[in-house]
Amino acid sequence: MRFALMIGLLSAASIAETQPPASNSPPGSTTAQGDLSVTIYNNNIALVQDVRRLDLPAGRTRQSFADVSAAIRPETVGLAASDASVIEQNFDYDLLSPTSLMQKSVGDMITLIRTAPMTGVETRERAKVLAVNGGVVLQIGDRIEVLRDDGLPVRVVFDHVPESLRARPTLSVALDSRRAGPRPVTLSYLSNGLAWNADYVALFDEKAGTIDVQGWVTLRNSTGTSFYNAKTILVAGEVGSNDNAGEVSYRPVRRTLKVAGTESAAREQLGDFYLYPLPERTTIADQQTKQVSFLDVKGAPATSGYEYRSGWMATAGQPQSASSVLRFSNAAKGGLGDALPAGTVRVYMRDARGDPQFIGENRIDHTPQGSQLAIRTGDAFDVKVQPAMTSRTRISDNHWRTVMSYTLTNAKDKPVTVELIQDGVPWWWTDTRISSESLKSEKRDADMTVWQVPVPANGKTIVTATFETRY
Amino acid sequence: MLALAAILASAVAPSIVSARPDAVALTLYRAPARAEGQIRLDALEGFGLVTETRLLSVPAGDAVLRFEGVADGIIPASAIVTGLPGGTIEKNRDARLLSPFNLVDGTLGRDVTIRRTERATGKTREERATIVAVPNRGKGGVVMRTSEGIETWRCPGLPEKLLFDGVPPGLSAKPVLSLRTNSPRAARVTVTLTYLSSGFDWNASYVGRVSDKGNTIDLTAWATLANGNAEAFPNASVKIVAGRLQRRSDREIVAAVEKLALHCYPQDTTTSNLPVIQRYEPPPPPPRMSDDIVVTGVLRRQDAPVFSVSAPPAPPPPPPPPEDLGDLKLYRVPEPVTVAPRAQKQVILIAQPRVRFEKVYCFTLPSWQAVQDQPAAIVLRMTNTEESGLGIPLPAGATTLYQARDGLPMLIGLGTLRDTAKGEKARLAAGESNQVVAAQERVDRERRRVSLSNANPFSVTVEVALGGAGERAFTGTSAPLERIDGVQTWRVTLPSHETVALDYSTRE
Numbered sequence: 016m017r018f019a020l021m022i023g024l025l026s027a028a029s030i031a032e033t034q035p036p037a038s039n040s041p042p043g044s045t046t047a048q049g050d051l052s053v054t055i056y057n058n059n060i061a062l063v064q065d066v067r068r069l070d071l072p073a074g075r076t077r078q079s080f081a082d083v084s085a086a087i088r089p090e091t092v093g094l095a096a097s098d099a100s101v102i103e104q105n106f107d108y109d110l111l112s113p114t115s116l117m118q119k120s121v122g123d124m125i126t127l128i129r130t131a132p133m134t135g136v137e138t139r140e141r142a143k144v145l146a147v148n149g150g151v152v153l154q155i156g157d158r159i160e161v162l163r164d165d166g167l168p169v170r171v172v173f174d175h176v177p178e179s180l181r182a183r184p185t186l187s188v189a190l191d192s193r194r195a196g197p198r199p200v201t202l203s204y205l206s207n208g209l210a211w212n213a214d215y216v217a218l219f220d221e222k223a224g225t226i227d228v229q230g231w232v233t234l235r236n237s238t239g240t241s242f243y244n245a246k247t248i249l250v251a252g253e254v255g256s257n258d259n260a261g262e263v264s265y266r267p268v269r270r271t272l273k274v275a276g277t278e279s280a281a282r283e284q285l286g287d288f289y290l291y292p293l294p295e296r297t298t299i300a301d302q303q304t305k306q307v308s309f310l311d312v313k314g315a316p317a318t319s320g321y322e323y324r325s326g327w328m329a330t331a332g333q334p335q336s337a338s339s340v341l342r343f344s345n346a347a348k349g350g351l352g353d354a355l356p357a358g359t360v361r362v363y364m365r366d367a368r369g370d371p372q373f374i375g376e377n378r379i380d381h382t383p384q385g386s387q388l389a390i391r392t393g394d395a396f397d398v399k400v401q402p403a404m405t406s407r408t409r410i411s412d413n414h415w416r417t418v419m420s421y422t423l424t425n426a427k428d429k430p431v432t433v434e435l436i437q438d439g440v441p442w443w444w445t446d447t448r449i450s451s452e453s454l455k456s457e458k459r460d461a462d463m464t465v466w467q468v469p470v471p472a473n474g475k476t477i478v479t480a481t482f483e484t485r486y
Numbered sequence: 487m488l489a490l491a492a493i494l495a496s497a498v499a500p501s502i503v504s505a506r507p508d509a510v511a512l513t514l515y516r517a518p519a520r521a522e523g524q525i526r527l528d529a530l531e532g533f534g535l536v537t538e539t540r541l542l543s544v545p546a547g548d549a550v551l552r553f554e555g556v557a558d559g560i561i562p563a564s565a566i567v568t569g570l571p572g573g574t575i576e577k578n579r580d581a582r583l584l585s586p587f588n589l590v591d592g593t594l595g596r597d598v599t600i601r602r603t604e605r606a607t608g609k610t611r612e613e614r615a616t617i618v619a620v621p622n623r624g625k626g627g628v629v630m631r632t633s634e635g636i637e638t639w640r641c642p643g644l645p646e647k648l649l650f651d652g653v654p655p656g657l658s659a660k661p662v663l664s665l666r667t668n669s670p671r672a673a674r675v676t677v678t679l680t681y682l683s684s685g686f687d688w689n690a691s692y693v694g695r696v697s698d699k700g701n702t703i704d705l706t707a708w709a710t711l712a713n714g715n716a717e718a719f720p721n722a723s724v725k726i727v728a729g730r731l732q733r734r735s736d737r738e739i740v741a742a743v744e745k746l747a748l749h750c751y752p753q754d755t756t757t758s759n760l761p762v763i764q765r766y767e768p769p770p771p772p773p774r775m776s777d778d779i780v781v782t783g784v785l786r787r788q789d790a791p792v793f794s795v796s797a798p799p800a801p802p803p804p805p806p807p808p809e810d811l812g813d814l815k816l817y818r819v820p821e822p823v824t825v826a827p828r829a830q831k832q833v834i835l836i837a838q839p840r841v842r843f844e845k846v847y848c849f850t851l852p853s854w855q856a857v858q859d860q861p862a863a864i865v866l867r868m869t870n871t872e873e874s875g876l877g878i879p880l881p882a883g884a885t886t887l888y889q890a891r892d893g894l895p896m897l898i899g900l901g902t903l904r905d906t907a908k909g910e911k912a913r914l915a916a917g918e919s920n921q922v923v924a925a926q927e928r929v930d931r932e933r934r935r936v937s938l939s940n941a942n943p944f945s946v947t948v949e950v951a952l953g954g955a956g957e958r959a960f961t962g963t964s965a966p967l968e969r970i971d972g973v974q975t976w977r978v979t980l981p982s983h984e985t986v987a988l989d990y991s992t993r994e
Contacts, residue, residue, distance in 0.1 A: 111619035112626035117751035150754030168643035330955030403972035404956030426907035
């Protein structure tokens, strides 16, 4: 291992042609990266700032930067160095491969080493590459040949690597320096392939009516490049926005957020975005998923409830499970007291022996502090609703009467309340009305009617309602 | 040089490897989107909650703990670690695997040994070379620098082999979950690692035996547990959760192994476009799906319905009724069991003798259509109450119904059962009957006539659901109709060898 380590260090110079490895890079790695800062956004984009010490001669030079992200967006590269100006920036992605090597050698001389099949005797010849089209056509002396036409082994040796071919996509910058000498050079660019989201572990105590919530930021690096010893900041929010005037982008109904909050969290803000800096420098390895804790709240109030949404004129042949919903707040008073970056909330509950068991998960959006959240965790085994359209009659050309009955059952040994939602009620017609109902309803929006239905322990409640609509 | 290496080593936090858990608990969840039928062993879509207890020594100061032997389906973002005195600074999951591509790619810019073998003599020659390029993530070939100049690997047609000096750093045989901690003191600690993992599923398999009298059934349910992971869970405390959970897809970095393709410069020759005569070879036999799946347990599930099986031995006593876990039901397997890798296992879940049921012959007839000789669907209807001999939560699953004939059980029905709470009605499918058939004729534009006939030597109860839910009440009915779940239903007892008819009209 030690031996391999030394080999690694010694051969470092061959990759980082422009400079020795940065002083803060960990041993064993051979990176050309300098002092790194990585700012990661949610939508698969990151800003990388890389301060490298370069020894620049006076006048014009060309510097290449190895170990930039393999998912770099080269058009976003910016370079700043004192007493030097940028003449041009290039991103070379003409990669060195056997094919490109042969193609770039058209017109050049190469060496052929032939091995005699029986004796193993090697013979050498110089050849000129005439063309590389499907196969390689060579001129050897005054003969023309196709490479490996006889199927016998032939080693092809090229004299050098053509200058334009790179082992990896490489960023190179032409600089004009007004003085000679080492100085820090700041390279910044945007890269795809880095993303983060939050993951929450919520332990719900039904008896006490509380949750303990741990929040983790989870960042994933699929850039193909490792970032060593980087100062890392995570930004919660979408930096790409739709500013096309007149175009309305459809956003689905957010079922997890009941009431959006109006409080500010005690977090650093950048404009409208919250910042989550990692406490220490960290190495984000390629293909790595990394998690760092950012939130730990104990004993915030939470309640569980039930919700059932019935489509317009729906009838179910068998009872359908109501959804189990966990409700809590992230307000400073009586809540988690922090803004919540988008992510997955995994809900756990202790079983009869006190071991935590998973009871469901759901995704939340970026949630400002002070919001009321309602997270659907799954279907209730014991609480069911069976909607049935018991009659639908035409009273006149534009007047229909629809009688609905909803049978709510509860097999638990304690009473529950189910939020029963009738979806698709055409409230936008002003003559739509409910002519009779067994329980007072509430009109939530243009197509929703909601009942809060108490269902006794081991019992059932039947809700009936008659809708008068135009159709 | 040794001193330098020592300094470098001290800069890295010590790494402690925990090879395997000391105790493991496993809670299985069924695939939320799967119907009640069978588990698909080749694509398990359920999941499990794995709780591992590991005993390890933590040094004082910064240290990295590497957890090996976790399930391959681990969802790393769900991992929770408790019991560390220094807490968790960060958790990492590395998916860079030791593979031929990563070996070559990780050696880019470093030296390797290239060994060439002469085909005629078998003599080998070695020389040092530097890997110069591995473009396009291994899809573009390998370029290297040798003492001769720039060469391409394996393009000459010679047997060439690369010998590496070591494994590049950061590569591991399997994805590794590691954790950084900073302990105030050296300690021997018991750490609990809890995580969700894909690659599990379970299903309830109901076996109903109709009694000789034909009025009750003995209902047994087995829990079929499947583990598609390569990891074994020996002597695990196993729990099963019934009910449907909300899951969200996990955006995980898949530990994909890049393939190293030997791409060379174009190698067409003057003869390479000659047509090649294709010899016909028969296709290989299809691979047997379940070759590496071991079925353990007492009852063997068969793919095709069998019409006679030998009487199974008496099942072991079932576990106690489930406990409530929020709105789900949690069953405990009474004793520790070993969940083998890529295996299916069955444990007893429910055993309820003498459950009363009602046998009903069901038809669903649209009101506008003529129907001829429709066979009846036979349904055994049970009420999930103590009075009927049940009164327990019934988790969703597949049902198999047997009836004895001369002491030998005969298969009479295959079906499914939904999650059924206490107090609900449950129904078991018991096949179709061509002895009890229905027909509907259109007498005129509005009038219909339904006729039912029974060729059995016994009378049967028939239910005919007419029209759709909420449909306007029919007029001129020759028998009373009852609205069941919004649908007008004709319920009638049909004596043996008789035909009865119902007239109704859709006129207002």
